[in-house]
Amino acid sequence: MHVLVLGAGVIGTSAAWYLQKAGHQVTVLERQGGAGRETSFANGGQISVSHAEPWANPSAPLKLMKWLGREDAPLLFRLRADWRQWRWGLSFLRECTAARTSRNIAQIVNLGLYSRQSLQELRAETGIQYDHLERGILHFYTSQSEWDAAQEPAEVMRRHGADLDMLTPDQVVAIEPALAGARDKIVGGSMTVADESGDAGMFTRELAKLCEAAGVSFLYNTTVFGMNEEGGEITGVRVRSEDGSYATLQADAYVVCLGSYSPMMVRPHGIDLNIYPAKGYSVSMPVADPDKAYHVSLTDDEYKLVFSRLGNRLRIAGTAELNGYNLDLNPVRCEAIVRRVEELFPGAGDTSQASFWTGLRPLTPSNVPYIGRTRVRNLYLDTGHGTLGWTHACGSGRAIADIISGNNPPVDFAFTQA
Structure with a gap:
């Protein structure tokens, strides 16, 4: 047809x-x-099957309260006279129960495993190139409370087939030596060796x-x-x-x-x-010093950022701003991403050539x-x-x-x- x-x-x-x-x-x-x-066009670049905990989870309401009023908050609600935003927000809160989170993780992991397999088969069939790497995704935590809260969702993901290994800080740095300078901040991590990264736009x-x-x-x-x-x-x-x-x-x-x-x-x-646009940001910059740049795709839990290596470029993306269909670049949020990159990987990227982008992710409450x-x-x-x-x-x-x-x-x- x-x-x-x-x-x-x-x-x-x-x-x-x-x-x-x-x-x-x-x-x-x-x-x-x-x-x-x-x-x-310029998203975070991760095929992140095993990092499937949704934004709506039992810890989210308290985090949202903590982030209120912070212009650089990882998840920022700009309250509007928009009934669709309010309806979405109430539905989001309903999805934050432990039972709903567990159910949603199962759905997300099942689809993700199938999708990653399909991508790998497509790549083998066609030879398509998109700066992809098969080095896994390393998720690191710099907050003890976040690390503690990650244990139960990790077990749920493993039950549904995700290959998620929990790591000590030393194991995290052993996998990605570029994090050595941040070793004193890291309290734990997780690694999924089967996950991938690549340029979605390409x-x-x-x-x-x-x-x-x-x-x-x-x-x-x-x-x-x-x-x-x-x-x-x-x-x-x-x-x-x-x-x-x-x-x-x-x-x-x-x-x-x-x-x-x-x-x-x-x-x-x-x-x-029930879809609402969640404005996400990304920063792309050339590698300035290969010895200081990361080689494994990373997820920074506290700042809700992902880091991908796309050839000789660094791509850092994340945060979510619920502000209708507005596509204006917020300089505060852009600068917060660059600041975090410099804090974790000083001198790795050429920040003078950083390019900024924003796009509207179609987010359901779950x-x-x-x-x-x-x-x-x-x-x-x-x-x-x-x-x-x-x-x-x-x-x-x-x-x-x-x-x-x-x-x-x-x-x-x-x-x-x-």
Whole structure:
């Protein structure tokens, strides 16, 4: 059948790849001039299957109280006269119970394991290059209370197949010697040797080329501003092209991969997605001194930052700011990231050439995405991946291709029936 995929970020492009592999004719619609130019452009770079504890967990409410009023807080709520933000916030608090956190971790780990396997198979099949490293992810803690609180979620993740090993501070530094200068701050860590890192933006661009070579059509500079519905199914999407002309494009099935903008697209069709944009920041800089730079992908628990080595570049990303669809770069938050890099790895990166970026992560209260069918017969969802879009992209795309093809995906995940 002919499938229209709405959005050419890492999620939509991955879905297009697996849909064409399943034998479908695929067209991808993207408002930017190329693939991977929004939230996928400069994210943290981690395929972090085994660091799956969601933002909503039993310790989150107390942390939020502690972070109130801090402009550089890892999770910053800018309260607005926006009922969707308030509804999302209340739902987030409901997800903070131990039982819900455990359930959400199981969902996130199951999808992540499947997705990492799918990415590895895709890489072996195509030889795609995206500055990837297979050196695992090292999670380090500089707060004793955070380290203590990490033990139970780690056990939950291990029960669901995550290869998570808890480490002493000396073991942390042995794995990543660049942390030796911060040894007195580290109270513990965890290592997942099977996890990976790589440039999600580069991956998306390269995969789009592979898709095109396989027959997928990408219509760039094409904005989708609505869908037509008749008789319980979508009959076309209304688009505006770069030259200002309007058209209605038709297909047999439609997949919404519009990230934070997905709720507005499907709401007129009776589908209510509890997704809110969480603005994340990243800093990229050239390596200044290879002897001082890290080589293993890292997660800094206290500051909620991830560090990835992308060739001769350092990528540091994290924090979340709930401030509607605002994309302004906040210099305080940018400077806080650079300050932490210099504190942990002084002289490793050329901060004079640092470039800053921000993108809107499509965050559900549970951090579990919407993947699957909707009440509209030929309308499907692949959205709401929050902080784990790069981690879950290939598994989500493979699963939605199975669902559209009438097959059951081979992963234990509660697929959406919206």
